[in-house]
Amino acid sequence: MELVYVAFGSNVGDRKAHVEASLDCLRNTPGISVLRVSGMIETDFVGAGPEQERFLNGVVELKTSLTPMALLCVLQALEAAAGRKFPHETNQPRELDLDIILFGSRTIDTRELVVPHPRYHEREFVAGPMRELGVDVDVWVPKSSPLVIDSVEMLTAKVAEWLAGDCLVGLVPTMGSLHEGHKSLMRAAREQCDRVLVTVFVNPLQFGPTEDFSAYPRDLAADTALCRDAGVDVLFAPALGQMFDEQFSSYVAVGSEAEGMEGSVRAGHFQGVATVVARLFAMARPHRAYFGEKDAQQIAVVRRMASDLGFPVRVEPCAIVRESDGLALSSRNVYLSKNDRQASTVLYRALCSAREQFRRGTRDRDQLLGRVRAVLATEPRCRPDYVELRREGDFSELPPGNVVGGRLLVAAKFVDGDRPVRLLDNVSLAKGEAQ
8 A cells, every 4th residue: 555645626616525526436446545635725726728716725645555547547537527528628627636746655757647746846735735734845846857867777767667658759859058949849849749858968979170079068057947948858968978988889871861061061970960869869769859950951861860770750840940130049159259140140141032032933043042152242251161952851952954942051151259150051942931
């Protein structure tokens, strides 16, 4: 028999009758012994949602030989008997609400049940009755969100728990220095998945010998705070040795999606990307993985790698997030000098200019590329690495002549500050909005 605390609440119909009927049923359920019931208190509705009547709240202490999931099924049957509809929308008025707060000393993290209840200590209508029953709520404070993990073993154990609990897992791989662009990926994962895992790892395999690996911005405290605000469940921030030990010697080769553009300018870059993402896919076993379209060629490489190696993961591209003046958000933007920051908007202006020409009827590939180059040339601080128009999806080269769409991509350096800052941007010709 395990000691369990269940919070109850009702704000529809005869609230007291709903609660008392459920308590009577619990007393008569085999495998359950009701020990004590707190006093009932009236409270205002807490959270987003429609205006609602006040709740009647309290907590029941019981002992049970049932499993957590069996007890959950009993509680859901009592809610349905009181008139609550299933499935039900979040934060709607309810005839009866029964939540498992504590189940012995167990920690449970499944799609249907999380114990200790993640927010009970913040809600006085639960914490107050718990204290009345003699529970030291400060001892049972749930772990802060996100849970920060730095070892592969801890990560794989947590993911195994999620998968055993039938959770849909969303992965957001990053190199840290997180910003609103990353946050948009997390929000998408939060909307579509039961659990969200963010990784922060500055991957040395994707940096060339003259690139800024050692200088790449790192701020785990700020990254953790942003993840918390975005509702991330776990932040995986491993040391280098956790990802690649001294004997590591296996690398993922990449195919045609990695040819040209970044593949030409940054030798070995996409091999490093594909290798680390494959390692993350193997460890995290996500159902979906979220990538920003600013690194559009990278998405094509990852899709090809996942397909070729048989990873059962859906790669989800997410739209570029921009500053008000159009500059695509990037962790490297912090290194732009004041003058280069002003100059950097030329990338988006050049792409938009060519896209506008396309909308007005220009279809010739070279004319569209020439338009981008002409606008870039108006900014002397901008030093383009490449300007390309590629097929959507696989990023294969488009031949000279007329095109029906495609994606314009540009990479350029700005060198006015302490170090050169290299920025990427792209837009889709056929889509209504910049991607």
